[in-house]
Amino acid sequence: MCGIIGIVGREPVAGHLVDALKRLEYRGYDSAGLATLETGGVLTRRRAEGKLRNLEIRLAKEPLEGVIGIGHTRWATHGAPTEANAHPHATKRVAVVHNGIIENFRELKDELIAAGHHFESETDTEVVAQLVDRKMELGMSPADAVAAALKRLTGAFALAFLFSGEEDLLIGARRGSPLAVGWGTGEMFLGSDAIALAPFTDRVAYLEEGDWVVVTRAGAVIHDETDAIVQRPIVTVSAAAFQVDRGNYRHFMAKEIHEQPEVIGHTLAHYLDLTAGCIRLPVTPSFDWASLDRLSIVACGTAYYAGLVAKYWFERLARLPVEIDVASEFRYREPPLPKNGLALFVSQSGETADTLAGLRYCKAHGQHVAAVVNVPTSSIAREADVVFPTLAGPEIGVASTKAFTCQLAVLASLAVAAGRARGHLGIDDEKRLVRALGDLPGLVVKTLRLEPRIVRLAREIAKVEDVLYLGRGSSYPIALEGALKLKEISYIHAEGYAAGELKHGPIALIDEVMPVIVIAPFDAIFEKTVSNMQEVAARGGRIILFTDSRGAAAASVPTLETIVLPDMPSEIAPLVYAVPVQMLAYHTAVLMGTDVDQPRNLAKSVTVE
Ligand code: F6R
Numbered sequence: 042m043c044g045i046i047g048i049v050g051r052e053p054v055a056g057h058l059v060d061a062l063k064r065l066e067y068r069g070y071d072s073a074g075l076a077t078l079e080t081g082g083v084l085t086r087r088r089a090e091g092k093l094r095n096l097e098i099r100l101a102k103e104p105l106e107g108v109i110g111i112g113h114t115r116w117a118t119h120g121a122p123t124e125a126n127a128h129p130h131a132t133k134r135v136a137v138v139h140n141g142i143i144e145n146f147r148e149l150k151d152e153l154i155a156a157g158h159h160f161e162s163e164t165d166t167e168v169v170a171q172l173v174d175r176k177m178e179l180g181m182s183p184a185d186a187v188a189a190a191l192k193r194l195t196g197a198f199a200l201a202f203l204f205s206g207e208e209d210l211l212i213g214a215r216r217g218s219p220l221a222v223g224w225g226t227g228e229m230f231l232g233s234d235a236i237a238l239a240p241f242t243d244r245v246a247y248l249e250e251g252d253w254v255v256v257t258r259a260g261a262v263i264h265d266e267t268d269a270i271v272q273r274p275i276v277t278v279s280a281a282a283f284q285v286d287r288g289n290y291r292h293f294m295a296k297e298i299h300e301q302p303e304v305i306g307h308t309l310a311h312y313l314d315l316t317a318g319c320i321r322l323p324v325t326p327s328f329d330w331a332s333l334d335r336l337s338i339v340a341c342g343t344a345y346y347a348g349l350v351a352k353y354w355f356e357r358l359a360r361l362p363v364e365i366d367v368a369s370e371f372r373y374r375e376p377p378l379p380k381n382g383l384a385l386f387v388s389q390s391g392e393t394a395d396t397l398a399g400l401r402y403c404k405a406h407g408q409h410v411a412a413v414v415n416v417p418t419s420s421i422a423r424e425a426d427v428v429f430p431t432l433a434g435p436e437i438g439v440a441s442t443k444a445f446t447c448q449l450a451v452l453a454s455l456a457v458a459a460g461r462a463r464g465h466l467g468i469d470d471e472k473r474l475v476r477a478l479g480d481l482p483g484l485v486v487k488t489l490r491l492e493p494r495i496v497r498l499a500r501e502i503a504k505v506e507d508v509l510y511l512g513r514g515s516s517y518p519i520a521l522e523g524a525l526k527l528k529e530i531s532y533i534h535a536e537g538y539a540a541g542e543l544k545h546g547p548i549a550l551i552d553e554v555m556p557v558i559v560i561a562p563f564d565a566i567f568e569k570t571v572s573n574m575q576e577v578a579a580r581g582g583r584i585i586l587f588t589d590s591r592g593a594a595a596a597s598v599p600t601l602e603t604i605v606l607p608d609m610p611s612e613i614a615p616l617v618y619a620v621p622v623q624m625l626a627y628h629t630a631v632l633m634g635t636d637v638d639q640p641r642n643l644a645k646s647v648t649v650e
Contacts, residue, residue: 338385372399
């Protein structure tokens with residue numbers, strides 16, 4: 042999603058703005074731009090299609106002066122990713138950068154055109170610049186003009202404004218999309234997250250919903266949505282939040298895959314008491330697991346698949362009925378929610394617009410609201426009644442890897458806690474499961490050692506156009522996740538199916554070309570999956586089996602390749618089997634030569650519906 046940076050500085054800012062935008066590249070974008078005030082306070086812009094490199098080339102030819110400026114990476118929503126649609130959008134009085142969507146832009150645009158304004162782009166953002174310009178034209182100060190314009194906007198946004206002739210003024214606003222204010226020494230910053238501000242300051246205040254802020258070199262004055270001046274706490278952001286270098290890895294995704302033993306262990310340490318053999322939740326929930334009637338899990342993409350694994354765990358271990366939805370469908374279906382229901386939102390970024398909207402729907406409908414999130418300062422974390430953190434550290438690769446397995450680690454711990462509280466697990470069951478969870482980092486280390494085999498397999502996958510992933514039970518969501526990972530970073534078409542569904546349609550696709558990847562740890566339903574593999578083999582299909590030593594011995598089906606993972610209790614298998622499907626997608630994408638960390642069309646933090 043779009044990235045925002047603003048600097049009221051003491052030295053030329055163009056280079057610093059570009060550096061900050063580089064730190065925001067992980068969010069995904071398809072054009073970029075800067076605006077500064079050059080000599081005499083003249084508003085000047087440079088914008089370019091595509092990657093930041095193009096903007097740098099442009100700046101090398103046509104440098105931008107000025108000690109105050111704003112910058113933006115744009116992930117196109119309204120209008121193609123062209124230079125004309127790139128931010129900042131500007132009039133002669135004001136420039137603006139924007140993350141989010143202005144829903145009523147058409148109505149505002151018609152009104153402004155009728156008032157004599159001319160538009161240069163197809164974007165929703167340009168109406169914000171024109172609207173503020175209009176107010177200033179009528180004699181308002183920049184702050185009054187922004188305050189008045191904000192009241193006309195509907196939608197979700199973070200905005201940063203720069204004004205012609207105002208060499209000590211930036212204005213920021215937040216509704217729906219996050220915006221942080223950073224305090225430096227004699228200089229001040231605005232950024233879409235603390236990572237953008239990392240080289241400049243670790244002293245940050247996060248704007249609340251509806252806030253807008255006037256930033257000068259002397260500090261910041263924050264207003265709430267009623268325009269009253271308010272104080273927001275300035276926090277010191279931990280150094281860990283800034284660890285965004287690739288180390289010795291070629292891609293962030295590779296680094297993040299290999300970090301999993303460490304971050305899963307770190308996350309579990311917050312939930313498990315390994316000495317006592319029990320779960321100790323890091324926060325006391327504001328609800329009682331024992332009396333819950335239903336759990337509703339809501340999330341998007343990979344986080345949704347983590348929720349789907351959790352459905353199997355909560356139903357099996359805690360006998361707690363679970364409904365699960367993709368967030369974009371959830372609230373529009375207006376689901377009836379039980380009196381004593383818990384709604385659980387799973388999100389790496391904590392900013393996904395659909396998930397956040399689902400959370401607000403559940404709050405309004407009297408549910409207990411809990412969240413499993415990786416960014417503790419995010420909107421979802423701040424709006425949930427109770428937060429169960431994943432401690433994966435910043436995830437920069439657009440394709441989620443370590444956040445997924447950490448989400449699973451947290452969800453498994455919660456399911457065991459719920460199972461105990463609801464009387465379906467005894468002390469010994471809990472001890473056994475806690476021990477199994479405690480073994481996870483070691484099992485992931487062993488699984489990562491399979492990488493050379495996976496690289497060889499990737500050479501086969503890189504040759505094909507379609508791949509089918511199959512799994513049963515809690516391996517079914519891992520099949521879905523494997524297919525999602527492969528398609529999003531290698532652009533090879535892949536589908537995940539419940540193995541038992543094969544004969545209801547996808548079996549028609551089986552031929553001697555398309556690989557069929559089967560996720561099948563040796564568990565209670567292993568034999569059922571073997572029957573489905575036989576159906577594939579009988580039609581000449583090429584099977585790649587991920588299983589364990591018992592599965593490899595018991596599978597009486599010819600395979601193109603059998604990858605043997607360590608033996609482990611079946612409850613924790615989804616966490617470990619996630620790793621080879623991540624590695625397979627990664628190495629296939631590397632062979633295909635795609636942009637692994639920033640795949641085309643994708644954004645890291647999806648703050649639009
Ligand atoms: C896929 C991926 C996405 C995200 C989804 C939700 O690799 O990363 O599918 O899982 O956009 O994002 P969060 O977890 O930030 O809510």
